[in-house]
Amino acid sequence: MxxxxxxxxxxxxxxxxxxxxxxxxxxxxxxxxxxxxxxxxxxxxxxxxxxxxxxxGGDHIAKAASNHSAIIEFRVEDVDREYQKLVDILGDMIIQKPTTMPWGNRSLLFRDPDGNLVNFFTPISPEALKKFDG
Incomplete structure (x- = not known):
């Protein structure tokens, strides 16, 4: 699968x-x-x-713009560089500026136009790099 x-x-x-x-x-x-x-x-x-x-099966299956639990994640080469490119575009949709997380990723969290959470992240610790690069 x-x-x-x-x-x-x-x-x-x-x-x-x-x-x-x-x-x-x-x-x-x-x-x-x-x-x-x-x-x-x-x-x-x-x-x-x-x-x-x-x-x-009908409209009751899902409700648009109502996600409160899932985060859409994209691994990027350099999250700080992506932040600099997007800061003016995202404006107040930014939830968290690039921050190093305890599990070894550097993360930028923002919302899309429907309010869905989006995370751009870059693995930076040896453990995180190993996890993603094998």
Missing amino acids: NFASVRIITTDIKPLVRFYERVTGKSVTQYTDDFAELQMPSATLAIGSTRTLQLF
Whole structure:
């Protein structure tokens, strides 16, 4: 089994598509007005409109812009450099400036336009580097 993707459900995918393209510097493939994907080497971030919920059984399956428990995480080469590039774009969406965490990652935490938490991190301790690089 392979972990393939996380899907964000939103009322309008266009703002999220633009946001994730800006913060990652990668192109998002928009297949329809209701579905797009940001494909990365290790997993995919899918973005689906609330209209796609009908395909899964109805509107009660998920609620847009109401995540309070999951964090979408991206490993980046240099989190401090990413912070400098994004600080003006993110503004008050920044939750935590780059901070070294007890488990050895340097982490930047912010919110996307729907309020989802996003973490850009760089492993910096020998243990964290070993975990991610093998």
